[in-house]
Amino acid sequence: MSLQWTAVATFLYVEVFFVLLLCIPFISPKRWNKIFKSRIVQTIALYGNTSFMVAMAILVFLLIDAFREVRKYSVTEKVDLTNNPTAIEHIHMKLFRAQRNEYIAGFALLLCLLLRRLATLLSQQASLMASNEAFKKQAEGASTAAKKYMEDNEVLQEKLRDAGIEVPEGGKKGAGIQEENKTLKQEVKTLKEELDTTKKALQKSDSDVQAMKKQAENLTVEYDRLLDEHSKLLASSDKKSD
Template sequence: MTLQWTAVALFLYGEIAVNLILCLPFISAKRWRLVFSWRIWNWLSPYWNKCFFTMIMVLIVLFLDAVREVQKYSGPEPMQDAKVNPNVYDHVHMKLFRAQRNLYISGFSLFLWLIMRRVVTLLNQVAVTLESSAGLQVQMDSAIKAARQHQEDNRMLKQALLDDEKSMSAKNQQLKLEVEKLAAQLKAAEEAMRKSHAEVEAMKRQAKGLAQEYDRLLREHHQLQNLQGPEDKKDQ
């Protein structure tokens, strides 16, 4: 294996190890976000995209070179030469095997390189989503608490209004009873006043009758005195 393909194979093994570590279930997305927020990643972030696309270009070139080698050693011409000479046959198969191996190495390296970037992006998105959902959960809990508090305040206010209404109803009932009592007393006073007026009118009529009787008796007395006066004069 040449130096370049040895480097690609080591790169593939490193990708497999990193992807396995990223997929460990006991390491949460929040912890990975803490790891990704280290200062070294912030320092490397300006170069990350350039490095990523450079590696993609290198792996694509190596993959296309491996495809060319596979097509080269799997074509009809090398096989015809290999049938003539057995040593050439073994050599061609060895070259074909190496080309296919390089094809798999470069292809899987390219695939895992894309997968690793996608996994890192998804872990960051999951961590952000979890943080947002935690914030939304806190806001929802506070909103539910506030709603319950408002509901309790409304219940207490309704209870206070109901108590005030009951007390007002009791006061109105008491005032109504007092008004009825005063109305009865007023009616009794009016009845007593009517009786008093009737008695006064009766006394007035009685006094008027007595006055008339007195005047009549007084006139009769004068008449009697007048009748006795001439008789006394005649006897003299």
């Protein structure tokens, strides 16, 4: 085997090894994606496209050359060499080598395309798995939020019923979900306004209570002062009568 075909055969064996390595089931696409995005692989990938195109061109050229050699030595049916067995053996040997080289170049070219496609599919699968996990978490968050909203809605309806406010049932005809939500929002707004009014009235009542308390304290002080003056007047009148 000549030097170029030895190199092609070695390249074919390396391709077979990497294809089998990529097909190992217990290595996940995420791990392959991390390997593909590593610094070493990224550095190789900078020149990988050019190297791939050069390798493809060389393999195509060698495949065409091997095909030409096969056609060149396929002359045993056209030429009568029954009287020269040595020539027949030589031609058969050359034909076998040409066919072998054709198969080597063809499989190397096929595995080169297959290897590139496998790497691309593994990267895409890893990206899809990451997107799927993100969408799953987002869906779980939305489901949790919707469940919490429904629970809050039920609690709000219970509070409205306890407050004596009629709440439309979801199963009634002609009352859609949007209309029900609108009604609930309006009732909540009304309750908030009533609550604000009650708070203001309570604050006013507290102010009035504080004012009355202060006034009562002033009256108590004034009453004590008047009692003191009355006692003094009684004492002075008793002295005069004596």
